[in-house]
Amino acid sequence: MxxxxxxxxxxxxxxxxxxxxxxxxxxxxxxxxxxxxxxxxxxxxxxxxxxxxxxxxxxxxxxxxxxxxxxxxxxxxxxxxxxxxxxxxxxxxxxxxxxxxxxxxxxxxxxxxxxxxxxxxxxxxxxxxxxxxxxxxxxxxxxxxxxxxxxxxxxxxxxxxxxxxxxxxxxRFGIVGTGGTGGAPAEEGAPDAAPRRPEDPALAAAHDALDQGDLGGAIQAYRNVLAEQPGNTEAKVGLAQAQLLQRVEGLDLQTVRAAAAADPKDIEAQLRAADLDLVGGHVEDAFGRLVSTVGKTFGEDRDAVRLRLLELFEVIGPDDPRVTAARQALARVLF
CATH class of the missing domain: 3.40.30.10 (Glutaredoxin)
Structure with a gap:
């Protein structure tokens, strides 16, 4: 899975x-x-x-x-x-x-x-x-x-x-669409749904905390899982999501975007705008903003923006073509 x-x-x-x-x-x-x-x-x-x-x-x-x-x-x-x-x-x-x-x-x-x-x-x-x-x-x-x-x-x-x-x-939700008025019938003998494996109780608790909006609890729970299982990809992604949602709590979209537009050199403003872009589904905008910022910064500022971009890649997932494209763009501005 x-x-x-x-x-x-x-x-x-x-x-x-x-x-x-x-x-x-x-x-x-x-x-x-x-x-x-x-x-x-x-x-x-x-x-x-x-x-x-x-x-x-x-x-x-x-x-x-x-x-x-x-x-x-x-x-x-x-x-x-x-x-x-x-x-x-x-x-x-x-x-x-x-x-x-x-x-x-x-x-x-x-x-x-x-x-x-x-x-x-x-x-x-x-x-x-x-x-x-x-x-x-x-x-x-x-x-x-x-x-x-x-x-x-x-x-x-x-x-x-x-x-x-x-x-x-x-x-995640156990929802399996089983029918409707139209479309081709499922192949004979095909399973109704993918088999579901038993879930790690600690990981399940972290997911539940995230679903319930307990972002602090979710972050700590994911960290607990990673302390025991450093290679647990699911926990890494969950942690990145919870941290992202915690960062955007209370932010006003228009205010953040205005600040980012007013001062392209304001690193924190660009990071906040990228976070909100991603939560709003504007994936390419978020990636493009940070890649561009990496190209304009140096030293610790550049490292901070690059690391944030890598965190957002975790949220979306490595197989998404937009992550692949953004990684290539990041490599071009870095090297």
Whole structure:
């Protein structure tokens, strides 16, 4: 099994943003567990009665409005990962990306749902998500918002992101999309979900602390794991995430960005802006800002920025193509 937090390489910040419509991640996860139990009960009853298994009946691609957001995105996310595509009619790149997302939603046959949100018609939702440019793609899993990527991506990269999202949903939240109205049926004999291994209790406690917003507790718990298991990649990524979220607590996005723009030589301002960029899903912006800052600094300042960039690489994951590109850019400015 891959490390939990590196699986969603495009931004697996579990708990980075809680949707206003969800009181807590724990409540959403509990709903998900109840929904799974009910589906299992219904499936067992149907099997006993000799009935063929049925899908959940939800559409795989749905246009979402402010009126339907709660039901189609938040509540649905307790049953299946919901990928949210922010688009507009005037957006050229959106017209390239949206068909790819729609086609993959059908191909994945119920393992994800695609929710399409027209930002012009649903400005309040766009504001709540902090959308600053489109196309922008995010996901909601058990009520948790996970930024995926911004801008048009090719199908291969989108497929990688979706595969990693599904793994996060299955192995962290236990959410397995099992059906829908559309898409090809699963291969006969294919397993319903990836096997789940027993989890290290110390690591589970660290994850729980992070999910509950106890960032100080999560940081200490991850450090405890690493003291016993220095090579535990999952704990390293969890620690990087918890530290990132702790750093951005209480920061005002507009104030931070204004300070960074006003003084490009202010190292702390650039570090804060990069942190907020990453939490907001602007991965390339965060990396680009720090690579550029490394190129303009020397000595201890350069080392501080370089080390922060390496921490952000940990959060996203080494296999993400944006990390690969940023590493190459960093090497160019260093050498």
């Amino acid at each position: 891959q490390p939990r937090n590196s699986r969603l390489n495009s931004a697996a910040l579990r708990g980075a943003v809680d949707l206003a419509a969800v009181k807590a991640a724990g409540e959403a996860a509990q709903k998900a567990e109840q929904a799974r139990a009910e589906r299992a009960r219904q499936a067992a009853a149907g099997e006993a009665a000799g009935e063929a298994p049925a899908g959940t009946g939800y559409p795989l691609v749905v246009d979402v409005t402010e009126d339907t957001f709660e039901a189609e995105v938040v509540q649905r996310s307790t049953e299946v990962p919901v990928v949210v595509d922010f688009w507009a009619e005037w957006c050229g790149p959106c017209k390239q990306l949206s068909p790819v997302l729609e086609r993959l939603a059908e191909e994945y046959a119920g393992r994800i749902v695609l929710a399409k949100i027209d930002v012009d018609a649903n400005q309040l939702i766009a504001q709540q998500f902090g959308i600053q440019g489109i196309p922008a793609v995010m996901a909601v899993v058990a009520g948790q918002l996970v930024p995926l990527f911004q801008g048009a991506e090719n199908e291969a990269n989108v497929r990688k992101v979706l595969d990693q999202l599904i793994l996060v949903a299955e192995q």
